[in-house]
Amino acid sequence: MDKETQDKLKKAAGIEAAQLIRDGMVAGLGTGSTVKFLVDELGRRTREEGLKFTGVTTSRRTQEQAEGYGIKIIDIDDADHIDITIDGADEVDKDFNGIKGGGAALLWEKIVAVNSNKIVWIVDRSKVVDTIGAFPLPVEVIPFGAGHVIAQFKKRGYKPVLRLDAQGEPVRTDEKNYIVDLHLGRIENPKELAGDLITTVGVVEHGLFLNMVDTVIVGDPAGPRVMQNPDKA
Numbered sequence: 001m002d003k004e005t006q007d008k009l010k011k012a013a014g015i016e017a018a019q020l021i022r023d024g025m026v027a028g029l030g031t032g033s034t035v036k037f038l039v040d041e042l043g044r045r046t047r048e049e050g051l052k053f054t055g056v057t058t059s060r061r062t063q064e065q066a067e068g069y070g071i072k073i074i075d076i077d078d079a080d081h082i083d084i085t086i087d088g089a090d091e092v093d094k095d096f097n098g099i100k101g102g103g104a105a106l107l108w109e110k111i112v113a114v115n116s117n118k119i120v121w122i123v124d125r126s127k128v129v130d131t132i133g134a135f136p137l138p139v140e141v142i143p144f145g146a147g148h149v150i151a152q153f154k155k156r157g158y159k160p161v162l163r164l165d166a167q168g169e170p171v172r173t174d175e176k177n178y179i180v181d182l183h184l185g186r187i188e189n190p191k192e193l194a195g196d197l198i199t200t201v202g203v204v205e206h207g208l209f210l211n212m213v214d215t216v217i218v219g220d221p222a223g224p225r226v227m228q229n230p231d232k233a
């Protein structure tokens with residue numbers, strides 16, 4: 001799929017999802033190019049329709065964008081609940097297992113997600129896959145001793161690559177950690193892998209979001225379609 005088509009589908013999914021936000025809600029706002037379209041639409045609704053809701057953001061980037069539209073953003077610890085979180089994803093399979101963290105925001109995204117009453121993902125149709133893992137799995141790692149964590153991953157056959165920015169420096173997350181991308185190809189047993197990663201000392205969090213999402217809105221050329229997680233119905 002070319003980038004122009006993909007962006008169109010991302011935008012359509014973002015606009016569709018923006019309809020889920022209503023006056024008075026506390027809404028988690030994810031990170032990434034698809035969420036950017038969502039926030040643009042929420043900004044439009046705020047200005048043109050007088051929509052009034054409170055946001056909890058999963059990255060400084062999203063916070064800046066939302067505040068630029070006059071959307072009220074609060075700290076997650078000042079939110080006594082989050083009604084709904086809308087976020088993007090890098091891959092999702094039919095069992096509603098997904099990979100996130102392409103935008104290096106997976107830690108805050110997971111913290112916001114687990115504290116939300118409902119989780120909605122917005123993706124273009126290229127992200128719906130049979131088996132996750134073609135997209136390199138992001139893992140957030142503490143900089144101290146990161147070389148040893150990477151060496152362990154190598155031994156386990158995870159094909160780790162430290163994510164670098166355009167200047168060749170390690171990408172830093174909003175928590176100043178590193179991102180190590182695991183080039184796995186296919187993840188046959190995501191639960192086992194998640195357990196292995198989270199028990200590795202030095203790992204803060206990983207981008208496997210397993211059966212957490214309630215609803216996926218998929219941007220499709222025929223129009224956005226909804227995949228409802230039967231486990232969350």
Ligand SMILES: O=C(CO)[C@H](O)[C@H](O)COP(=O)(O)O
Nearest residue numbers: 032033034088101102103105
């Ligand atoms: O997990 C994420 C950021 O950490 C994003 O939601 C994910 O990478 C999808 O991004 P995009 O909408 O740009 O394709």
